[in-house]
Amino acid sequence: GIDVSLLAPKDEKFSKFFSKESIPCHNLFYSNLKINFFFNLFTLINLYFKIRKVQPDKILVFTIKINILVSLICYFSEYKLINNITGLGSSMINSKFMKLIVVTLLKFSLKKSSMIFFQNNDDKNFFIENNIVNENKTKVIRYFGVNINKYKYSPLPDRDKDLTFIYFGRLIKDKGIFELVDAIKIVKKTYPKTKFKIIGDIDYNNPGYIKKELIN
Numbered sequence: 001g002i003d004v005s006l007l008a009p010k011d012e013k014f015s016k017f018f019s020k021e022s023i024p025c026h027n028l029f030y031s032n033l034k035i036n037f038f039f040n041l042f043t044l045i046n047l048y049f050k051i052r053k054v055q056p057d058k059i060l061v062f063t064i065k066i067n068i069l070v071s072l073i074c075y076f077s078e079y080k081l082i083n084n085i086t087g088l089g090s091s092m093i094n095s096k097f098m099k100l101i102v103v104t105l106l107k108f109s110l111k112k113s114s115m116i117f118f119q120n121n122d123d124k125n126f127f128i129e130n131n132i133v134n135e136n137k138t139k140v141i142r143y144f145g146v147n148i149n150k151y152k153y154s155p156l157p158d159r160d161k162d163l164t165f166i167y168f169g170r171l172i173k174d175k176g177i178f179e180l181v182d183a184i185k186i187v188k189k190t191y192p193k194t195k196f197k198i199i200g201d202i203d204y205n206n207p208g209y210i211k212k213e214l215i216n
Helices: 012-020 037-054 064-075 089-094 096-112 121-129 177-190
Strands: 006-008 025-027 058-061 080-085 115-118 138-140 164-168 195-199
Touching: 006 037, 012 025, 025 037, 037 064, 058 064, 064 080, 064 096, 080 121, 115 121, 121 138, 177 195
Parallel strands: 006 025, 058 080, 080 115, 115 138, 164 195
Antiparallel strands: none
């Protein structure tokens, strides 16, 4: 009995899927990579009018930038907001200055949130320890990743067994590519027949992208 509308950048594949499910999709002018002030201001205005058009009872948001922008809109309105923090983003990892700006904006914008969901305890604790959110409004939900209670570590039964591991993901520093390569070197010393494959695009739009020459 709940009506759901989606607001996101246009994607032909997913737009067709949701259209078949009779879920309205509203195209958002947005890029998660742009840090230009005027671009983000335009995105904020675009968000405001899209939300105003839909007139939702509740809003559920994802990604750090959208969390901040929509939270700013909800701060000055009566929309009920639920934030979902899926990660802290590259800006929090690579730049102290950007981290200060993001933390300041989050402290202000999340004050009127009804609930803030986190996908791991580290992010939740970071937000609480930095006085960004009230702990009473936070909850850790089932998150992406490997369930280490179900898939427990076990040593290889045969050192000479020919195993292949595959990494899927973008080739950026924040994904831990360099740590993966270090781990591969350690594993290969003990299990020389083990193979590793890395499959993913070079994300040139991300400041942490790895140059093709270095990959080669």
